[in-house]
Amino acid sequence: MSFLHSNIFGESCGYCQRIDLLNMINDPFILIDFENGKILFMNRKALDMYQYSEEECLTKFVKDISHNSARLIQENLDLAKKQKDGYVFTANHIKKDGSIFKVEISSRYMSLHGKFVFAAVVRNLTSNGKMREEIQLAGKVQRRLLPRDTDNHLFRTFSIYQPANYISGDLYDYVFQEESQKLYGIVIDVMGHGLAAAFQTNLLKYLFLRVVDKKKSVKDKLAWMNKEVMPFFTGGEFAGVFLFEFDFTCNTLTYSAGGINYFISIKNQKAQITKAPGIFLGIKEGETFDQDTYSFQPGEGFLFLTDGLFERFKQPLEQELNFESLLEMCEKIVTSGECRDDATGLGIMLH
Structure with a gap:
């Protein structure tokens, strides 16, 4: 039985009945009597998280439920009362089985049928932390495979x-x-930038090694x-991709x-952007692509970059740029903290 059907607020009205909609939201939600700290309501998500039945939560x-x-506890209640726009804080909570977990609480002090209550949306930070750890591990593995x-x-x-x-x-x-x-590269x-993109990226890496x-x-x-x-590209x-092949038998x-339609070549201390046509992969199954050939000499350098790097270069490029200067520019871009995109590049210097 929820508080809506108890005698806490008297007879249930249309307004109270609408609070039943709180069972439809995806986050745990709790109503607490501000005066004595008694729990008045938990939606189903909260009941599942704390492992209580409706009847148990009302006792x-x-x-x-707080391990603080x-x-x-009282300090957080008082701060919520003072903050008209709501108060967000973290706390350690405890489940019925005694397990302790960290939560983020978005709270608000309000009046409901003349009773002052503490309304709280509770997010379990422990599960988010585990997900973050798994993503960090995936990132480390991804880097080590390069x-x-x-x-x-x-x-x-x-x-x-x-x-x-x-x-x-x-x-x-x-x-x-x-x-x-021959040197093959991609x-x-x-x-x-998420897990789905990482999966698709690794799939393309696998296909490259096969082809x-x-x-x-x-x-x-x-x-x-x-x-x-x-x-594997069904959602738009x-x-x-830029695919290339150096043949050292004929230079x-x-x-x-x-979709990556450029590369940078450096010859005699001069940098030049070469553009190439071709649409993105994953759009049309029967797509055909162009190819072109560049004759090189020992001592030349090449940079193959993704947009996260290339678009941050000031263009046109300075003519008097050597290979080392361009690499330094790339390093400054990725360490500046201003880059909001993945930034990847492969430089190749020919002996």
Whole structure:
């Protein structure tokens, strides 16, 4: 029996009946008698969280569900009374089985049928904390799966990787095949920053590793990746991808763009932006892509960037920029605290 059907407020009126709608909200909600701390109402979410029945909750006081001292409980009640726009605070609460958990309470002091009450929306911070820990762990795993910077007789790689939050919708990867003297690489920028974007990003990384050994042109490899990823982009999402291949037997860079439509080359202390056409992956299953070829010489450098980095460069680029200067600019962007997007880049310096 809830307070609506008890004698606390007398006969139930239409106004009180509308409070039954509080059972429809997704957060636990509690009404407490401000004068004596007696619990007057818990919605179903609150009953489930504290493990009480409707009848049991009406025999409880705020001290029965709070693990804080009586003095701190009263201080929070008094502060809620003074704050007309509501008062938010954290506390330690206790369930029927004795387990203690941390909560955030959004409270308001109000009058209901002439009785002063303390209305509280309660959020369990313990479960949020566990979710945060899991997301942080996922971010650490995601980072550890990235390839480490490499330095060999043909090239040296430099990576930039800074998620906007714990996990990223951006990734890079590369594979060098000594036998064929080819370096295959990819930069990925999936729309969004959450768990779904991270899953889609890792899926594209997996498809890249599968397509490397396929005897296809770069543009056909990108088309194959697009086809394979389509079932996982059903909610209007899309991904920017730049796929490239360095062939050191003939000194050519072959590339195909899918939503990331640029790269930066550095030659003789001069930086140049090269643009390439191509729509995002995940939009149209049968999409075809273009490819182009760039002839390089030892000593040149290349930067393949996602929007989080590229869009923060002042354009046009200064002509007198060397490879190290551009890398320093990237580092300043990701450490400035002003970047609100995932920021990823792969730099390649040719020996």
